[in-house]
Amino acid sequence: MRADARRNRDKILEAARDAVAERGADAPMELIARRAGVGVGTLYRRFPDRSVLLDALAEQYVHELLDSLDRAVAAEPGAWAAVRAFVVHTVDKGRGAIAAALAGTTAPQARQALVLRLDELVRQAQAAGAMRSDVGVDDLMELLSVFACHPGVIPDRFLPLMLDGLEKRSLEKAARKA
Amino acid sequence: MRADARRNRDKILEAARDAVAERGADAPMELIARRAGVGVGTLYRRFPDRSVLLDALAEQYVHELLDSLDRAVAAEPGAWAAVRAFVVHTVDKGRGAIAAALAGTTAPQARQALVLRLDELVRQAQAAGAMRSDVGVDDLMELLSVFACHPGVIPDRFLPLMLDGLEKRSLEKAARKA
DNA sequence: TCCTAAGCGGAATGTAGGCTTCCGGTTCTA
DNA sequence: TAGAACCGGAAGCCTACATTCCGCTTAGGA
Numbered sequence: 001m002r003a004d005a006r007r008n009r010d011k012i013l014e015a016a017r018d019a020v021a022e023r024g025a026d027a028p029m030e031l032i033a034r035r036a037g038v039g040v041g042t043l044y045r046r047f048p049d050r051s052v053l054l055d056a057l058a059e060q061y062v063h064e065l066l067d068s069l070d071r072a073v074a075a076e077p078g079a080w081a082a083v084r085a086f087v088v089h090t091v092d093k094g095r096g097a098i099a100a101a102l103a104g105t106t107a108p109q110a111r112q113a114l115v116l117r118l119d120e121l122v123r124q125a126q127a128a129g130a131m132r133s134d135v136g137v138d139d140l141m142e143l144l145s146v147f148a149c150h151p152g153v154i155p156d157r158f159l160p161l162m163l164d165g166l167e168k169r170s171l172e173k174a175a176r177k178a
Numbered sequence: 179m180r181a182d183a184r185r186n187r188d189k190i191l192e193a194a195r196d197a198v199a200e201r202g203a204d205a206p207m208e209l210i211a212r213r214a215g216v217g218v219g220t221l222y223r224r225f226p227d228r229s230v231l232l233d234a235l236a237e238q239y240v241h242e243l244l245d246s247l248d249r250a251v252a253a254e255p256g257a258w259a260a261v262r263a264f265v266v267h268t269v270d271k272g273r274g275a276i277a278a279a280l281a282g283t284t285a286p287q288a289r290q291a292l293v294l295r296l297d298e299l300v301r302q303a304q305a306a307g308a309m310r311s312d313v314g315v316d317d318l319m320e321l322l323s324v325f326a327c328h329p330g331v332i333p334d335r336f337l338p339l340m341l342d343g344l345e346k347r348s349l350e351k352a353a354r355k356a
Numbered sequence: 357t358c359c360t361a362a363g364c365g366g367a368a369t370g371t372a373g374g375c376t377t378c379c380g381g382t383t384c385t386a
Numbered sequence: 387t388a389g390a391a392c393c394g395g396a397a398g399c400c401t402a403c404a405t406t407c408c409g410c411t412t413a414g415g416a
Contacts, residue, residue, distance in 0.1 A: 002384060002391060028374060039394035044376065132339075139335050146328055154324055157317050162336070165343040180362060180413060206403060217365035222405065 009046050011036040016057055025054060062110040065090065069117055079121050080130035084163055086118075087140070091147045091155050115141065132166055187224050189214040194235055203232060240288040243268065247295055257299050258308035262341055264296070265318070269325045269333045293319065310344055 001009075015036035019027040029050065033043040047053035069086050076082040118137050125131040143162065147155045179187075193214035197205040207228065211221040225231035247264050254260040296315050303309040321340065325333045 004384070005392065008393085026374095029376090030374070033394095040376080041378085041395070042393060045392075050375090135335075135339070142332055143336065146324065146332055149327070150324055154320055157313075158321065158324075158340070161313070161343045162340065165339045182413070183363065186363085204403095207405085208403070211365095218405080219365055219407085220363075223363075228404085 005046075008036070008038055008042055012038060012043055012046060012053075013056060013060065016053055017061070020054075020057060026050075059110050062114050066110075066114050066117065069114070069121075073121065078130060079124035079128060080167065083118070083121055083125055083131070083140075084167070087144065087163065088159065090144055091159055130168055132168060135166060183224075186214070186216055186220055190216060190221055190224060190231075191234060191238065194231055195239070198232075198235060204228075237288050240292050244288075244292050244295065247292070247299075251299065256308065257302035257306060258345065261296070261299055261303055261309070261318075262345070265322065265341065266337065268322055269337055308346055310346055313344060 012032065015038075016027075016032045019032045019035060023031070029043060030040055032053075033040045036043070043053075047056065068089055069082075072082040072085040072089065076085050115137055118140065122131065122135075122137055122140065126133045147159060190210065194205075194210045197210045197213060201209070207221060208218055210231075211218045214221070221231075225234065246267055247260075250260040250263040250267065254263050293315055296318065300309065300313075300315050300318065304311045325337060
């Protein structure tokens with residue numbers, strides 16, 4: 001693969017990510033091409049159809065989430081803190097719409113890895129008594145999707161509330177204050 | 179207006195409500211007509227363009243919400259209980275997508291009435307110390323929209339959590355248990 | 357019962373937005 | 387410097403809708 005071709009491939013992937021985040025999984029191919037500063041022809045040569053592009057995107061994204069999760073685990077003192085940090089970071093980055101758009105559809109094996117890793121962490125947090133135990137990974141994944149679909153005011157206002165709801169200690173803390 | 183014409187008008191409104199709930203504000207006119215068991219021509223004679231139909235829908239819906247709110251106030255013992263019941267009922271009925279789709283767009287005066295009424299109730303609940311005071315009507319309306327957009331598992335799992343988060347007493351209750 | 361204005365259905369038309377292909381020109385790189 | 391790999395984007399095709407139009411049907415008053 002020629003150097004310029006690889007460069008274009010990367011630009012396309014980046015543009016696609018933005019476009020999909022904004023307009024959903026059926027963002028126009030032409031829009032993606034324009035944003036990448038590339039002709040549609042180039043886009044189609046590299047990704048013969050939309051699903052190929054989407055797959056590539058999903059895989060890339062899930063890997064980033066995995067990295068982000070690892071970083072959270074390394075940086076935070078406990079399992080619950082790591083979960084919390086991961087959720088906040090993911091929602092903040094605001095690219096979650098991709099995850100939402102692609103949720104069940106693509107890159108199932110990569111997604112699975114993420115889910116397993118997160119599940120492990122959730123169980124730890126719950127075992128440590130730091131997190132409500134009537135909520136599971138699947139709930140968390142859905143939560144991410146929802147917040148991802150409503151960028152802006154919704155996450156800002158409700159994410160902390162939601163996280164408080166998931167945390168056990170905060171309940172005690174709040175009550176102690178009252 | 180002839181009797182059959184009125185009958186059709188009602189059928190159209192009902193079909194439109196379903197269609198908009200499922201497919202958003204730009205649900206195909208033809209779909210609406212088919213569901214109403216009516217030709218497109220009939221639809222267009224009654225509602226010259228989409229916006230007229232949407233307005234009628236929004237007005238009808240907001241009035242229902244107002245009724246529902248009044249009923250909740252009459253049936254429940256306190257302001258917070260009424261707010262809670264209203265939210266649950268609205269999300270359950272699952273037609274909230276209409277509200278979401280139409281949110282800022284239409285029937286502003288009717289919507290305003292609902293917001294005022296709900297605001298009053300929220301303030302009461304907060305004054306009585308039953309509800310978190312860092313959340314307002316606007317937040318509540320947005321919350322409704324979000325849950326409305328994600329029918330199914332999301333509301334089922336998270337609405338109670340969210341409501342717990344909004345309630346003050348539940349915090350104390352939970353802590354007491356722990 | 358009969359008449360006719362009010363209604364009705366749905367084919368036909370017009371339009372917009374997108375997908376994909378194709379090919380003449382351009383750019384790497386061996 | 388040859389030529390294989392690449393590029394851009396115009397062109398054609400297609401799907402999905404909105405909206406109009408008109409010949410047929412029907413409610414409901416005289």
